[in-house]
Amino acid sequence: MLIPNFSCSLATAVSDPKSPESHYEAPVYKGPDYDTVRAIRERNLNPALTTFYKKPLLIHSGKMQWLYDHEGKRYLDMFGGIVTVSVGHCHPRVNAALKSQIDKLWHTTNIYLTPKIHEYAERLTSTLPQGLDCVYFVNSGSEANDLAMTFARLYTGNFDIISLRNAYHGASPYTMGLTAHSTWKYPIPGLNNGIINAMNPDPYTGIWGGNKCRDSPIQTDRACNCGANGCEASKNYIKELDQIFKYSLPKGKVAAMFAESIQGVGGSVQFPKGYIKAAAKLVRDNGGLFVSDEVQTGFGRTGEHFWGFEGHGITPDIVTMAKGIGNGFPLAAVVTRKEIAQVMSKALHFNTFGGNPMASAVGIEVLNVIKDEKLQENSLSVGTYFLEELSKLRDEYEVVGDVRGKGLMIGVELVSNKDQRTPLDSTQFMEIWEQTKESGVLFGKGGLNGNVLRIKPPMCITKTDVDFAIDVLKLALDAHKTKYL
Numbered sequence: 001m002l003i004p005n006f007s008c009s010l011a012t013a014v015s016d017p018k019s020p021e022s023h024y025e026a027p028v029y030k031g032p033d034y035d036t037v038r039a040i041r042e043r044n045l046n047p048a049l050t051t052f053y054k055k056p057l058l059i060h061s062g063k064m065q066w067l068y069d070h071e072g073k074r075y076l077d078m079f080g081g082i083v084t085v086s087v088g089h090c091h092p093r094v095n096a097a098l099k100s101q102i103d104k105l106w107h108t109t110n111i112y113l114t115p116k117i118h119e120y121a122e123r124l125t126s127t128l129p130q131g132l133d134c135v136y137f138v139n140s141g142s143e144a145n146d147l148a149m150t151f152a153r154l155y156t157g158n159f160d161i162i163s164l165r166n167a168y169h170g171a172s173p174y175t176m177g178l179t180a181h182s183t184w185k186y187p188i189p190g191l192n193n194g195i196i197n198a199m200n201p202d203p204y205t206g207i208w209g210g211n212k213c214r215d216s217p218i219q220t221d222r223a224c225n226c227g228a229n230g231c232e233a234s235k236n237y238i239k240e241l242d243q244i245f246k247y248s249l250p251k252g253k254v255a256a257m258f259a260e261s262i263q264g265v266g267g268s269v270q271f272p273k274g275y276i277k278a279a280a281k282l283v284r285d286n287g288g289l290f291v292s293d294e295v296q297t298g299f300g301r302t303g304e305h306f307w308g309f310e311g312h313g314i315t316p317d318i319v320t321m322a323k324g325i326g327n328g329f330p331l332a333a334v335v336t337r338k339e340i341a342q343v344m345s346k347a348l349h350f351n352t353f354g355g356n357p358m359a360s361a362v363g364i365e366v367l368n369v370i371k372d373e374k375l376q377e378n379s380l381s382v383g384t385y386f387l388e389e390l391s392k393l394r395d396e397y398e399v400v401g402d403v404r405g406k407g408l409m410i411g412v413e414l415v416s417n418k419d420q421r422t423p424l425d426s427t428q429f430m431e432i433w434e435q436t437k438e439s440g441v442l443f444g445k446g447g448l449n450g451n452v453l454r455i456k457p458p459m460c461i462t463k464t465d466v467d468f469a470i471d472v473l474k475l476a477l478d479a480h481k482t483k484y485l
Contacts, residue, residue, distance in 0.1 A: 016472070016475070017439065017471035018468075026063070026072060026074070027061055029072070034058055052445075058070040062085075062089030064090075064091065064460050077442050079444035080456050081328055082444065083264060083296040084327070084328050085458045086323075086327050086366060086375070087327050093368070094365045094366060098362050100361070104357070106358060109352055110351075110355065114357050116357045116364070117360045119360070119364060120360040120361075120363050120364050121355075124335070127307070132319060132335050134336055136333065137355030139353055139359075140330065141170055141320065144322055145178065145293060149161060149174060149256070150344075152255040153255045153256075154343035155339075162196050163259070164197065166266035166448060167259070167293075168263070169260075169293055173188065173191070181448055184265075196249070200266075201233070201271045202271075203271075204269070206233075209224070209272060210226065211224045213226060213272040214271075215270065216387070218387050218390070230273070231273045231274050234273060235278075237271075238278045255288055256283070256291050257283040257289075258293055260294075260297065261311065261312065262302065262405065265446050266448065270406070276314060277314050290316050291316060292314075294307055294321045295321060295332075296409065299324040299370060300375055300376030300407075301324060301409050301456070303406055318335070318340065319334070320333070370459070375460060382461055383407035385466055386408070386466045386470075393412075393474065393477065398418055398485060399481070400414060401414060408455070408459055411447075413447065413452045414453070426450055429450065429451050431476075432477065432479075432480050433445060436473060439472040441473070
C-alpha cells in the first residue's frame with residue numbers, strides 16, 4: 001500500500017510497515033455513509049465534540065488492541081480511547097459479564113440493595129492500602145474529582161485547594177479550576193475561586209530537572225545536579241510550593257492538593273523523585289488532604305504498581321479513578337477513609353447511575369482480567385521495551401526531544417530545537433501524526449502546545465505491536481527529516 005498524498009503530507013512512495021497478523025474479521029459496516037455521518041455531526045452534535053485528523057476516522061468495530069473503520073481498514077490503537085480501554089476493545093470476558101447482567105437487572109438506583117455494587121466495592125477497595133476502604137461510585141473522572149473537592153472542603157473546614165500547572169482533573173465547572181491549561185478553560189466568573197495552580201515540577205521543560213530526576217527507564221538529556229543527598233530539582237520545586245503556604249493561603253488552612261501520578265493530558269509529564277511525597281507531607285502539615293488522581297494511571301498501567309501513587313511512596317487521603325476502571329463503560333469512583341466519607345451524611349446526596357448493576361459487573365470483570373491475564377506485568381515488560389525503543393529514536397532524530405513514562409503511560413515530545421526544547425511547530429507535528437494514521441497506527445496527542453505523542457494503548461499489546469508502531473513512527477520521522485532538515 002502506498003501512503004496517500006494529502007495536502008500537508010510528508011508522504012513519499014514507500015511501502016508501509018507490515019501490520020501484525022490478526023485472525024479477527026470485523027463485521028461489515030452497515031450504517032449511514034461517511035458523508036451522511038459528517039453532515040449529521042455538523043448539524044446535530046455540539047461543536048465542542050472535536051475529532052482527530054484532517055479526515056476524521058469513522059470507527060465502527062474494535063477488538064482488543066485493534067480498531068476498524070467503515071471501509072474495513074485496521075488500526076493499531078495506541079491511545080486506548082483516551083487511556084480508557086484498559087484490557088482491550090470488546091474483551092470477550094468483560095462483554096460476557098455485561099451481557100449476563102443485562103439479562104438480570106439494569107437499574108434501580110441505590111434506594112434498594114443490589115448485590116453487584118456490594119461485591120464490587122469489596123473487590124475494588126481490596127486493591128488499595130489499608131484504610132482506603134470507603135467508596136462512592138460515580139460515572140466519570142470529572143464527577144469523581146468534583147466529589148473529592150467536596151469531601152476535602154467539608155472534612156477540613158478549609159476552602160482553598162492546590163493543583164499543579166499543566167494538570168488536568170476534569171472539565172466540569174467545579175473541576176475546571178483544578179485543570180491548569182488555558183485551552184481547557186471558559187471565561188466563567190469564579191472559575192478559580194479557592195483554587196491555586198502551583199508551579200509544575202517538570203524535569204524536562206521546567207526550571208529545574210535533569211537526567212537523574214525521573215522514576216523512569218528513560219531520563220531527560222539535560223544535565224543534572226542531583227547527588228547522594230537526593231533530587232535537587234525536587235527540593236527546589238518543593239520550596240516553590242511552600243511559598244504558596246507562606247504567602248497565598250491562610251496560615252495552616254488548606255483543604256487539599258490534587259495531583260496526577262503522571263500528568264496525562266499535559267503530555268505524560270513525570271515529577272522529580274520525592275516531589276509527591278514531600279508535597280503530601282507539606283499539605284497535611286497545613287491541615288489539608290492529599291488527593292491522588294488515578295483516572296489515567298491506575299489499574300496497573302504504570303507497570304510496577306497497581307496504583308500510580310504507590311510509585312511515589314505515599315498513601316493518599318482520597319483516590320479518584322475512572323477511565324480504565326470500566327474498559328470504556330461509564331464508571332468512576334472516589335475512595336477514601338470512612339471518617340472523611342462520613343461528612344457527606346450531613347446533607348442528602350445522590351448519584352442516579354453510580355455503581356449501577358451493569359457498571360459494577362463490568363468493573364468486577366475488569367479486575368479479574370487484569371489479574372488473570374497479568375496485564376500489569378505486561379504493562380511493565382512491554383512498556384519498558386517500548387520506552388527503550390523510543391529512546392533510540394530520540395538519539396537518532398533531532399525532532400524527538402524527550403521520551404518519558406512508566407509502563408504503558410508514555411509520552412514522546414517533539415521539538416524544533418533540542419537544546420532549547422522548543423515545541424515543534426503544529427503544522428509539522430500534524431504531518432507526522434497524520435502519516436502514522438495513514439500507516440495504520442493511532443497515537444494520541446497532548447501537552448499545552450499539542451506537541452507530545454501520547455501512547456497509552458490497551459494493556460494487552462505485545463512487543464510485536466510495539467515493533468510495528470516503532471517502524472511506522474520511524475517512517476514518518478524519516479519523511480519529516482527529508483522534508484525539513
